[in-house]
Amino acid sequence: MIGGFSMSAGDAGWRDRIARDAAALGLSGALQRHIHTLLADHRDTHPRERLRDLLIWGGFDESDKDPHGEVPEPAAVTPESDQLDDVREADGKPMRVWWHRPFRNWGGTVENTPLVTVYPRSKTGLCELVKWAAGHGLTVRASGYRHSWTDGYAEPGNVLVSMIAPDVATARPAVHPGIDPADALQGIEIVGRDGRQALCRIGTATTNEQFRQWALTSGQGNREWTVPLNTIIVEVTFGGTNATTCHGAGWKNRTLNDLVTEVEFVNARGELQVVSDRATLIAAAGCFGLLGIVTALTLRLDPMSYAVMQPEKRPLMLGVPPLPGAVLPPDIDQRKVTDAEVNEAIKRFEWQCENAYYSEWFWFAEQSECWVNCWQNDGHPADSVDYPSPIDVILQETSEYIAEIADQHAFRHLPGRVQAKILGGLAMASRPSGTTVVTPLIDALHFLRGVHNMPVRDMELEIPIPCRPDDPSRPDWSVCRRAWWDALRIIHDSPDVPLRLTLEMRVTGGSDVLLAPQYGNNFGTCSIEVLTTTVVPAEQWNRFLQRVADAWTSYQDQDGRTLNVRPHWGKQWQGLSLHGRPVVEYLRDEACRAQLVGLRAGLAAIAGQGGYSLADLRARFTNPLLRELFRDVLADE
Incomplete structure (x- = not known):
């Protein structure tokens, strides 16, 4: 950004x-x-x-003014519009609600009007809400900061549970209230140990920023524990990242859902239920909210460690070197690098893929260099500093907000290529290079703040890393290089300049969680995405996404088998065609077919334990997209 x-x-x-x-x-x-x-x-x-x-x-x-932001609710509202008398919180007070409040997700790809938007503060209230919804034949879906581009939200005319206050979820510039001890859906508590790891119970309305502050604060986390991986953005909830199987970076790191040891949720009967056995956790940890409204997660935390960040700017040809014979964009000057430099860059790239704790590459629109953010996690606590500093946080948050305002007003009247040059140039100019910073891991994971202040459009695909043709015991990193340069070629071939922000690539591990798109990727995953501003016309952006998706899903392994490329569930994939078939049909009937069989068995076992059926889940916790995608999973037994 x-x-x-x-x-x-x-x-x-x-x-x-x-x-x-x-x-x-x-x-x-x-x-x-x-x-x-x-x-x-x-x-x-x-x-x-x-x-x-x-x-x-x-x-x-x-x-x-930000055209996408919502004006906060007034301090005083009429009783009939701010409470639901039939649903009481744990303290006996009516639940806070908004009737017929228009909903818009962060990226502007989903807009509808639920019957009622609910802001719960207790598990008792959530249980009562689900029972109330069942009595009225309504579905119930939850949201946090609304950062999913895919429509996993409430069905129009039904119930939306806002896990954080709607004015906080939609505020830009972002606000970061601390953990509210009166909110039973927030909170962080160490509940046990498992060897060198801690078991930490986290309320699903808890945000990444609240956890970051907890981890670093004396009298709370005391810099003793950290999640080993996370998303960059701090304005998301743990419930939101769990529902859509989010991830961080690094070949040895899996998904956030692979850290989960227990899931607590309100089930279809309006009762609290807990899943903790591994056989069913692989279905429950990251299932789009199909089981119900998740109230708490227990995750494995690592002892606090310290990242040694050494970002650098490198020429495009040397940051992620192209494959031999690759067709490169004509404006890429290949004469500035030698064959020896390219060969050395290939070795460096592969070493970073296999050995860096965190590995990530950025190309900002219209730039001649890429930004490489690969680092180790072996720093000494005595050398660490808070990072970014308080001043840097203000700089980042303000810069993102200014860019969003400019994009919506001044920029939208400029040619697309000019927009891209300005935004890409500002982004690249602000990135450090050749510096070394030691900082707590939790800060390094969230090195960029204020992301919430500039909504974007974003598609990410997860490409399995195949084995090498000459050594089936090792990963073939050339697929990452191919995907990177295929995207650059398509970007440069697009005269309407649909990509005006970033091409980003991370290397991650596989996953044991059934719905994770990293599932079964034994040699790891190339997580690669394209981002643009919200002023780019949707039709133009979607045409570009289809071209990129066609390229990224065309790759094969050494035996000629098509790699099982799947989308990041929370990013943009609706409306695409994969391998000539509508995306939902392809994912359901081809790419995820085996996992969905396992998911059905897992959900059925959990439902049996709770005394309800798969049909009850379909009736209570789905929407039109999910009923189509999980048609066979939730079919009558």
């Missing part, structure tokens, strides 16, 4: 730089003045709240 993390706390020029960026992006004078006011006092102990007040309520030009 846009915000960088190269500024140090002692760099006095950071305020001037972001003010210059605001002017260069064509923002109104009023908004520039408010940004200057914010940056004049970086000692503010509540920078996010101050930023929100200044940019949203500061009186700048109406045209500068």
